[in-house]
Amino acid sequence: MPQHAAVPAGAARHLSLLAVAALIAATAAPGAAAYEYMVGANAYWMPFQATAGDTGNVDTVLDSLQRLGVRLVRTWAFGPDIPYAPGKYSEDSLKGIDYVVAGASKRGMRVLLALGNFWNAYRGPETWTEWAKAAGGGSAGWTGDVVDFYRDPTARRLYKDHLSYMLGRTNTLTGQRYASDPAVYGYDVLNEPRCPGCDPSALADHVSWLREMGSFVESTVSSDIMVLAGTEGFFTPQASESGLVSKNAGAGAGCEGEDVLQITKLGPFDALTAHLYWRHMEHMKSLNWAKPGLELYVDWLDSKLELYTDMAGGLGKPFMTEEFGLTQRFFDAEQRKVVYAVLLSHLVQSKQRGLAFTSALFWNSAHPGWDDGSGYDIDVTRSPTGKTVDLGNPPPAPKQPGGSGSNTSPATPRRTLMHQPLPRRAGPPGGARALAEADGGSNPQDILDAYRRGVARAACAQAAADGWDLTQPGARVDTAAWKARVAGVELVDIIAEAAALLK
Template sequence: MKLAFLLSVLITAAIALPSNPNNGRASISKVDGTKFNIDGVTKYYAGTNSYWIPFLTNDGDVDTIMSHLQTSGHKILRIWGFNDVKSNPGSGTVYFQLFSSSGATINTGANGLQRLDAVVKAAEKYGIRLIINFVNNWTDFGGMAAYFSACGVNSNEQWYAATRCQTIYQNYIKAVVARYRTSTAIFAWELANEPRCKGCQTSVLTSWIRKTSDYIKSLDTDHMITVGDEGFGLAGDGSYPYQFSEGIDWAANLALPNISFGTFHLYPSGWGVSNSWGNSWITSHAKICKQLNKPCLFEEYGVTTEAQHCSVESEWQKTSLGAKEEGMAGDLFWQLGDTVKSSGQKTHNDGHTIYYGSSDWKCLVDEHVKRIG
């Protein structure tokens, strides 16, 4: 009788215990209306981009950089989950997928996806949430062009619709998703970096986005999915970014059932528009997100003139944060800069880079995080 009574008490107590917010599904980042919920907190979130962090070869360097993001109050980090090559660069160089005319081989070795493992592990340790991107529209780190000889196409436009290309692409997605399917460090899976289809009917990309997002959802019903596009193709002032010439219909793509939130980028100098134009670009996207009841992530932005980093980009941040009740859910500047401890060298400066601890960092990170609260 005593044993039965004790067992009953233990069972009752176990049922009464609250679920641990740091374990399992309770910690999976998710959509909450037009905002994001991370670890049970729904709010506007700040973060950044680091294409290079999965290519570091020292775990301690990855750990240090993640710790800097945590202490700065950043929560979301967007990274490259691709690194495609057409010839083996050797054991000392990181690559994730090797292409030949016969197909693709996924590198799961110490200079392959184990480097991505280190990033995910460090993100878990420091509470950073990762957006992992599967392929590049551009040729940096291989991109769609790396697939061409393996799947018999010669353009990105053909790549989106070619069955063999998409089979190889989905095989890679499956391999990456399987590694981190249960990780709370994953914020979202991202289809591509800045996908375009110049001169295509917008149905080409919308169909590809639908099929790919449906496929990812079949592998992982928990984590969010997003496109990773620049935000082209919507009603506006008629300037180049608002046009549909790059094959993007932004609202149609965001409305797809398995696209969790919208992404858009902002680079005025490359698009032939003014820096101040960027404010209406932000609010135009927010309006659509509000209408569709999905969050907007201001996913990449920057100016190359260092003297303008703070003055220009902080205004965009304020505009985005000011629209947090009108569809905006967060922003990630391009790009993170830091010093690699093992080498003493600074990471890549492409003109947009904001280095940890700099005056620009104080402006665009410390002060921005303080405003968010």
């Protein structure tokens, strides 16, 4: 396991929230931990384009990321034919991954590889369940949904075989074995491992699955490679030790079946990981069933970054924002620059103070010819102008409640509405508005369908909605001041400035 700030032997997996708080002071002082700080980028599409023969665009984006100072690239180490049957892999597709890893290494960057996906895109858990059924599994019974993936011993064995195959592979371009390749920064055992609307028994299986797969990867890879859970940063009421459900982005987040504190405490995992998006914000009762706008979201984001940083530091582990971004389907380019500036300013300040927030990977780096329709793509081939926004010295917090928000709901002065409010919808029995609609700005393939327990998650969210409210972050960020700073500055300038300050 990579070395981080020290905690007493065996304590990391048993710390209560009070113990976490007690350790924060010990980890907050400058120089308290020998962390490595960096800006990273997601580029999930790279292996697919490399396999298709479009290595030119892969090289162009890698060159551009290198020019910006990005040092970490996250991508997928799975796909439609990785594998296409148990133990059977497309060599051409594997060589696509080889190409990306070798290309990043050649440019002085490292890679973070996700070994599987909760979502249906490219290779979802339902495939492993189907293969387990064909192989005679079912000793634990079948639920007909993602719980089978976490619970069934045969499905577990097949997925572990996949992990073993991928980690045991040798890169055809570098000769490096993936389990010990210096170019590999870390592995996600699964991207976004949810268990939506799951009961306590299924949640126990979910945690057991993460522990088993994490332990297997930990026992296989070299000690300088990070083992990560790929979590998004939710809190559940079932993991009552956290007591942090009101810190979620909405009532439904507590129904995702992932408690980031509980999972990060598991021995195999080397960092707290989170994926931070406005789309996770939900329609809230106190907002007359609207979603928060930019100002409230940015205040919430600021408070959440602080919470994760303190929590990870207390556990003696780093905190990584594996994914963040703002979709242009709902927000404009200036608002997106504000979100990037606020988050990367946090990262820069974390380095200045020796805190546990160590890396932030934006979603999604792209070239001019790439557009997946989500609104998150960043054309990283644009040349930076050299302008800066002083990320190491953020504007002071607003003095007045409500901060700089100009589109505040008159009924709730501290809360803001989305700049293009969604139509209000009739609520189901009990008064809670429907929370099961697709997240704004999400990938069209990231759908909570029947296999991913969408109905159970919706029922859980609706039951929780009327009694849940967001913990008010207060006026923490001067959004207007940040808007003024980022005006006339390219998004690639903000990324390049952060990378330079983290060297």
